[in-house]
Amino acid sequence: MTSKLQEGILVGCGNPLLDISAPVPLKFLEDYGMNVDDAILAEERHMPIYRQLVEGYQAEYLAGGSVQNSLRIAQWILRQPNVAVFFGCVGQDDYADILREKARAAGVDAHYQVSPDTPTGTCAVLITGTHRSLCANLAAANKFTIDHLEQPANKALIDNAQYYYISGFFLTVNPPSIMRVAATANAKQRPFLMNLSAPFISQYFMEPLLAVMPYVDIIFGNEAEAHAFATAQGWPADLDLREIGKRLVALPKINSERPRIAILTQGCDPVLLIQHDKVQEFPVTRLAVHEIVDTNGAGDAFVGGFLAQYVQGKSLDVCIRCGNYAAGHIIKNPGCTYSGEPEFNE
Numbered sequence: 001m002t003s004k005l006q007e008g009i010l011v012g013c014g015n016p017l018l019d020i021s022a023p024v025p026l027k028f029l030e031d032y033g034m035n036v037d038d039a040i041l042a043e044e045r046h047m048p049i050y051r052q053l054v055e056g057y058q059a060e061y062l063a064g065g066s067v068q069n070s071l072r073i074a075q076w077i078l079r080q081p082n083v084a085v086f087f088g089c090v091g092q093d094d095y096a097d098i099l100r101e102k103a104r105a106a107g108v109d110a111h112y113q114v115s116p117d118t119p120t121g122t123c124a125v126l127i128t129g130t131h132r133s134l135c136a137n138l139a140a141a142n143k144f145t146i147d148h149l150e151q152p153a154n155k156a157l158i159d160n161a162q163y164y165y166i167s168g169f170f171l172t173v174n175p176p177s178i179m180r181v182a183a184t185a186n187a188k189q190r191p192f193l194m195n196l197s198a199p200f201i202s203q204y205f206m207e208p209l210l211a212v213m214p215y216v217d218i219i220f221g222n223e224a225e226a227h228a229f230a231t232a233q234g235w236p237a238d239l240d241l242r243e244i245g246k247r248l249v250a251l252p253k254i255n256s257e258r259p260r261i262a263i264l265t266q267g268c269d270p271v272l273l274i275q276h277d278k279v280q281e282f283p284v285t286r287l288a289v290h291e292i293v294d295t296n297g298a299g300d301a302f303v304g305g306f307l308a309q310y311v312q313g314k315s316l317d318v319c320i321r322c323g324n325y326a327a328g329h330i331i332k333n334p335g336c337t338y339s340g341e342p343e344f345n346e
């Protein structure tokens with residue numbers, strides 16, 4: 001990083017979750033009716049998972065929550081604290097203290113709303129070999145309200161930011177808050193970035209997703225999420241990822257002077273950048289099997305690396321290459337964590 005960035009230039013909203021991660025036998029998933037690559041919200045029948053993981057398996061606690069992951073990675077690359085501000089809701093408990101400490105240590109300026117009667121949200125990360133299945137118990141994260149954004153100090157943070165990033169996951173929590181941030185971004189002609197986050201968002205939360213889409217300047221997603229969006233839209237089943245990307249960027253947009261961009265990742269295959277009807281590919285450096293610890297958080301880290309460059313006004317080319325660098329790095333570390341100093345060269 002060369003010149004100093006404005007503090008709070010980037011604002012993110014999402015679910016602050018503490019990940020409880022452990023290797024489990026397949027039977028564990030079967031018992032809960034889960035698949036190896038799920039990302040789901042916990043229902044009543046999933047509630048025993050968390051205690052079972054802690055008591056019966058080698059569980060690790062890691063700071064999680066998709067947007068917080070991305071902001072922590074962005075901060076790691078930027079090496080200047082408090083560039084990123086985060087809003088989300090936690091409880092009043094030890095887990096919240098862990099999240100607060102992890103955010104602070106990473107340089108993320110977290111302004112949590114606190115729901116005193118609800119435990120902090122957790123995400124079970126069930127590892128079966130190279131697969132991972134996620135089950136999020138949002139708990140306090142689900143208690144986020146727009147009042148928090150209306151507090152004068154928080155409102156000032158939003159007004160002062162230049163870039164905004166919100167996950168699709170947050171659509172299950174508080175669409176009015178998303179619409180508020182999106183409208184502010186639009187009024188100030190500042191970029192609003194969003195993530196498709198998981199197939200279930202398109203399957204079950206299409207209405208609020210489509211409501212915010214006209215404000216979205218950059219939409220991120222992986223293959224499965226893009227296909228889930230296409231299916232939920234009733235687009236032809238044989239559309240490939242490029243065609244889905246072209247249709248995503250062609251959806252109605254309020255600020256038509258800044259056409260939407262879609263950035264779709266596909267694991268170790270090239271990242272697709274879709275602008276107008278043009279598709280560009282950015283290759284991924286394939287990691288050797290022995291280098292991979294787990295791919296958990298790869299998508300979040302990609303966005304984090306992207307954001308670190310984007311807020312510096314770098315070209316999309318540099319942003320995407322930094323996204324791939326960051327994702328590659330966290331794959332060599334447990335969960336969405338990093339080690340050492342960043343080594344990204346434009």
Ligand code: AP5
Pocket residue numbers: 014015017018019039040041063064065066067069123132134135136167169170221222223265266267268271284285286287295296297298299300301302323324325327328331336
């Ligand atoms: P998880 O879904 O694991 O994270 P993710 O960031 O989406 O990572 P994935 O591994 O699914 O990656 P991807 O498929 O998005 O990307 P792709 O493979 O294309 O979730 C982690 C977090 O989600 C947890 O911390 C949890 O707290 C949170 N969460 C769950 N539910 C939530 C909820 N309801 N609300 C909020 N948070 C929630 O890869 C992306 C990039 O990675 C590629 O472009 C490439 O650069 C790189 N890459 C991938 N594979 C390789 C490879 N083999 N070699 C080299 N590079 C690779």
Ligand code: NA
Pocket residue numbers: 293294295296297298330331332333334335336337
């Ligand atoms: Na990892």
